[in-house]
Amino acid sequence: MTLIQLSTKEIEEHNDDKSTWIVINNKVYDVTAYLKEHPGGEEVLLEHAGKDGSEAFEEADHSSDARELMTKYQIGELNEAERKPIIKRKTISFDSEESSLKIKIISVAVPISLGILAAILYRKYFHS
Incomplete structure (x- = not known):
């Protein structure tokens, strides 16, 4: 067609x-x-x-x-x-060094932050 x-x-x-x-x-x-x-x-x-x-x-x-x-x-x-140049669909790439570093930082920072928060809450509510 x-x-x-x-x-x-x-x-x-x-x-x-x-x-x-x-x-x-x-x-x-x-x-x-x-x-x-x-x-x-x-x-x-x-x-x-x-x-x-x-x-x-x-x-x-x-x-x-x-x-x-x-x-x-x-x-x-x-x-x-x-006609104009085609605008490509935006994709997220995890292959770059910068993205890889961000993922590593997040994968370490989130558990540490949750651990600190848990310790603070434990002291406040369970350890008078």
């Missing part, structure tokens, strides 16, 4: 609750029927109506279920001349 190519000018015309189109990573979605169902509220969608909402969509860290649901609302693609 070939998707229709749409210009930003055409998309900009669909910017209210009667017709709500949003561009996410160069794909165009008609989310008008989904406004009332959106878990974040219709205002979030209307804020990006007629515009590119890629950055906001990725920052919201949508689930794979939400991404799958989107396919149902796709009506086309942004025409090739107006």
